[in-house]
Every structure is written in C-alpha cells, then in structure tokens.
Amino acid sequence: MADTSWTVHIDQSLLSEARERARLENQDLDQVVQRLLQEWLSSPAATPRAPAELPAGLQVEYIQSPHYEERPPDTRIWAIVIHATANDSMNGVIDWFTDPQSLVSAHYNVGKDGRVVQMVREEQRAWHAGKSQWKGVESVNDFSVGIELVNRNDGVDPYPQEQYQVCLKLCKYLVDKYGIEPEDIVSHRAISLTGKTDPAGFDMDRLRRDVAAG
Ligand SMILES: [Zn+2]
Numbered sequence: 001m002a003d004t005s006w007t008v009h010i011d012q013s014l015l016s017e018a019r020e021r022a023r024l025e026n027q028d029l030d031q032v033v034q035r036l037l038q039e040w041l042s043s044p045a046a047t048p049r050a051p052a053e054l055p056a057g058l059q060v061e062y063i064q065s066p067h068y069e070e071r072p073p074d075t076r077i078w079a080i081v082i083h084a085t086a087n088d089s090m091n092g093v094i095d096w097f098t099d100p101q102s103l104v105s106a107h108y109n110v111g112k113d114g115r116v117v118q119m120v121r122e123e124q125r126a127w128h129a130g131k132s133q134w135k136g137v138e139s140v141n142d143f144s145v146g147i148e149l150v151n152r153n154d155g156v157d158p159y160p161q162e163q164y165q166v167c168l169k170l171c172k173y174l175v176d177k178y179g180i181e182p183e184d185i186v187s188h189r190a191i192s193l194t195g196k197t198d199p200a201g202f203d204m205d206r207l208r209r210d211v212a213a214g
Pocket residue numbers: 082083084128188196198
C-alpha cells in the first residue's frame with residue numbers, strides 16, 4: 001500500500017545485550033549488533049507484519065512491543081477498548097510499551113496529530129485492559145483490540161479533531177473487519193475492575209454513534 005509506512009525501532013535492551021556480549025567475547029560492537037539484529041529480525045515474534053488492509057489514507061507505523069501473547073484458542077475479536085495514555089507524548093507511550101519492565105501494551109496508539117503507531121498485531125493479545133469484564137466475560141484483553149489516545153486523562157486535556165477522526169477511522173476499519181457491534185466499543189473505565197478512569201473527557205457515545213453511522 002503506497003500510503004502506508006512501516007518503521008522498526010530496535011529496543012534499547014538489544015544494544016545493552018550487544019555491549020555485554022562484545023565485552024565478554026572480546027568482539028567488535030558493530031559486528032555483535034549486526035548479528036543480534038539479524039537474529040532479532042528473523043525471529044517470528046519480532047517480525048512486524050502489515051495488517052491485510054487498512055482504511056484509505058491511514059498511515060501506520062509499526063513498532064513491536066515485547067508485551068503480548070497468543071490469544072486463547074478460537075477467540076473471536078468482538079470488542080474495542082479505548083484508553084487515554086495519561087501522558088503528553090507519543091514517544092513517551094512508545095518508550096513505556098517497549099520498556100521490558102512495563103508489562104503493558106496496546107495494539108494501536110493515536111497521537112494528538114493523528115499519528116498512528118501499531119505495537120501489537122491484532123491477532124495477538126495485547127496487555128491493556130488489566131483485570132476487566134464486559135457483558136459478563138472476564139479478561140477483556142482476550143477478545144478486544146486496544147486503542148490508546150495520547151491524552152493526559154485529566155478530563156480537561158482535549159482530544160483534537162485530527163486524533164478523533166483517525167480513531168474513528170480505525171474503529172470503523174476494525175468493526176468492518178471483525179463484525180464488532182458499535183456498542184462493544186467501550187472505554188477502559190467501563191470494563192475495568194481496578195478503577196481505571198480513562199479516557200477521561202472523551203465522548204464515547206459520539207464515537208459509537210459515528211461508527212454506527214458508517
Ligand atoms: Zn487504559
């Protein structure tokens with residue numbers, strides 16, 4: 001797809017590992033980095049893959065988060081969870097979702113300027129919902145796609161038009177692809193069993209209405 005760009009960012013942990021190996025094996029750092037990079041890129045888990053189709057005009061970068069796993073067998077994707085990142089910047093979110101310690105991730109992040117960064121493949125289970133329940137079914141990560149909106153989550157910080165429109169496009173794309181009902185586009189707040197409040201100040205009813213309008 002001509003209008004889709006893909007970027008791979010190498011995790012800091014790879015560089016640390018390379019430094020350590022170069023030191024232990026008394027080898028040239030560049031060569032060790034190259035070797036580790038090849039190993040990393042050829043491992044199935046780390047190989048980014050483009051979604052089969054994307055809404056026209058939507059640019060998506062792919063940066064793999066290490067925090068994901070396979071969905072339970074025969075799981076159908078039937079919900080979308082909307083989050084706010086509770087921070088100010090896309091780069092901060094990317095750093096957090098690639099930090100080996102964070103143990104959190106989402107499928108998509110949408111910046112205030114409409115920039116989209118995918119971090120987990122849709123068919124895999126990202127770690128965004130935590131302890132959660134929707135329509136009586138627990139562990140919403142199993143059957144949902146998580147979308148993070150860059151926003152401070154203070155109820156005052158706005159969600160600009162560029163961000164809203166891209167979020168809407170992304171939701172329409174997912175709804176069409178998986179047959180998701182608009183009512184199953186939910187806030188993290190609505191499903192959280194641990195008192196999450198995001199996305200504060202975001203109009204979920206408007207999003208569901210706009211998705212339903214097609
Ligand atoms: Zn959340």
